Amino acid sequence: MFEDDPHDEGAAVVAAAGEALQALCQELNLDEGSAAEALDDFTAIRGNYSLEGEVIHWLACSLYVACRKSIIPTVGKGIMEGNCVSLTRILRSAKLSLIQFFSKMKKWMDMSNLPQEFRERIxxxxxxxxxxxxxxxxxxxxxxxxxxxxxxxTPKLPRSRKQRRxxxxxxxxxxxxxxxxxxxxxxxxxxxxxxxxxxxxxxxxxxxxxxxxxxxxxxxxxxxxxxxxxxxxxxxxxxxxxxxxxxxxxxxxxxxxxxxxxxxxxxxxxxxxxxxxxxxxxxxxxxxxxxxxxxxxxxxxxxxxxxxxxxxxxxxxxxxxxGADAEEEIGTPRKFTGDTPLGKLTAQANVECNLQHHCEKKSFAPSTPLTGRRYLREKEAAITPVASATQSVSRLQSIVTGLKNAPSEQLVNIFESCMRNPMENIMKVVKEIGETFCQHYTQSTDEQPGSHIDFAVNRLKLAEILYYKILETVMVQETRRLHGVDMSVLLEQDIFHRSLMACCLEIVLFAYSSPRTFPWIIEVLNLQPFYFYKVIEVVIRSEEGLSRDMVKHLNSIEEQILESLAWNHSSALWEALQASANKVPTCEEVSQDKDDNPVIL
Known part of the structure; x- marks a missing residue:
């Protein structure tokens, strides 16, 4: 017998996909343009890649992309993105759960080389x-x-439309x-x-x-x-x-x-x-x-x-x-477990396992990095994500309770003891950073919507209080260590204050589980990752009230900078290496206790 021609086999798959797509579009009442574009994209991708799993699931991904590209004119001579078909309806018709959709969609975006804007939307x-x-x-x-x-x-009894409510x-x-x-x-x-x-x-x-x-x-x-x-x-x-x-x-x-x-x-x-x-x-x-x-x-x-x-x-x-089919459509457990027959327990357990696995991969808490383990507190008891998030904010608020977003009397005295009082310049830097932060935090972008100014001001105030608290701790430690040496050299370094303030803002954003994740803060403040890296350990050593998750988060940023961000072509690291005549410190010098080293950037 002769083997089937691969071209015939491919044509049969495309034909079957076309029929499946047509049935899907009829069920969704979709326009022909979106359907044709979805089939063309599917055919092109299938010609270059091996698509594992059910064809209808890949068609759903292709159809979703085509629908998002569609633009419909409105009565007021405006335009509306999309073609009035929700993702939920597409997935329901294709019998594809949301968790499966996100998994397949990531692969589809890579294979289709979709723009960054669309990836950020997903x-x-x-x-x-x-x-x-x-x-x-x-x-x-x-x-x-x-x-x-x-x-x-007791369940409602069926009634006619004429009956009273x-x-x-x-x-x-x-x-x-x-x-x-x-x-x-x-x-x-x-x-x-x-x-x-x-x-x-x-x-x-x-x-x-x-x-x-x-x-x-x-x-x-x-x-x-x-x-x-x-x-x-x-x-x-x-x-x-x-x-x-x-x-x-x-x-x-x-x-x-x-x-x-x-x-x-x-x-x-x-x-x-x-x-x-x-x-x-x-x-x-x-x-x-x-x-x-x-x-x-x-x-x-x-x-x-x-x-x-x-x-x-x-x-x-x-x-x-x-809905009664929530666990199949999304992966979430049923609303009331008492409704679930015994025969469905195994299937539900599998779905819950999938959901747990998905959420663990995208956990709100960072994974433990290899560096900075000595600063980690004892592991806290297992708690829910909401409790973890609210406790992070509560912990942060307890750190700054009773403090103001201004220098304390002790910090003012330290400023006044300097040969040149740096207080005016420091407060000017903090104010400029605050204005930049609020502007970007409230501004809508392609990546995310802008927040209300009240949220921005609240986050900024917490960061300012934390900044002055940590700055005071650092200066008290440095004053004791250096025995009366003038602190002007350190306090006149704008880059130190900008880096410390950026780190405090990052701590606040993390505590609130903000979608504005690192390196967002250094991008909006135009701060080099190299300088941010240099204050991380200073902050962790100076503020003992930081939670275990906060310390892990800062350590994960430290690794992120060491692995990639510090090595980009415009990094300040190259200038630092050049200034040191390319003399890279030894492992022993880096690993030694830093208590004897000044906090100088």
């Missing part, structure tokens, strides 16, 4: 997915702490609360991939729903009678709803790893004004959101608005966490 999408997955895992137990268990309530169930409330959260989060782009801010926004949504359950007549049956945030007289016969909606933000922060100051800031400056805007636009209505006459309309309106958002702005429909 990175943002993946981070948003990770944040949402973590937040949803926190949402379930907090909801069950405040409200009744949806799994334990029925009160919302706990499950309806669960879905409404999550949808309101993801819709609100989507409209604050600076919050979407920020774990700490997203978590506090979730607490605000839960606080709002709780307040409405309390003030709404005959809806207290939705509440968990053992919740610690209930009014003290809640279980008495003469309980009356308070005139002002109660606030349980403080209780939720205490019980569920929140930061009270941060959560209150989100509620007052972002959440409350936004909810008022939704009432003004008639998206939300009624004296009570859960009232019999308004809940159904409120739920439909919020879902409709969110659907429009997903089609025009977002890619990832986060309501799929609520």
């Amino acid at each position: 990175e943002r999408l993946e981070r948003n997915f990770e944040v949402s997955t973590i937040i949803f895992k926190k949402f379930e137990p907090i909801f069950l702490d405040i409200f009744q268990n949806p799994h334990e309530e 029925t009160p919302c169930t706990v499950k309806d409330l669960f879905n409404f609360c999550w949808t309101l959260f993801v819709y609100t989060k989507g409209n604050f782009r600076m919050i979407g991939d920020d774990l700490v801010n997203s978590y506090h926004l979730l607490l605000c949504c839960l606080d709002l729903i709780f307040a409405n359950a309390i003030i709404c007549p005959n809806r207290r049956d939705l509440l968990n009678p053992s919740f610690k945030g209930l009014p003290s007289d809640f279980h008495t016969a003469d309980f009356r709803a308070p005139e002002e909606p109660p606030c349980i933000i403080a209780v939720l922060c205490e019980l569920h790893d929140g930061l009270l100051v941060e959560a209150k800031g989100i509620k007052e400056h972002y959440f409350k004004p936004y909810i008022s805007k939704l009432f003004d636009r008639k998206i939300l209505k009624g004296e009570c959101l859960l009232d019999l006459s308004s809940f159904t309309d409120n739920s439909k309106a919020v879902n409709k608005e969110y659907e429009e958002y997903v089609l025009t702005v977002g890619d990832f429909d986060e309501r799929i966490f609520l």
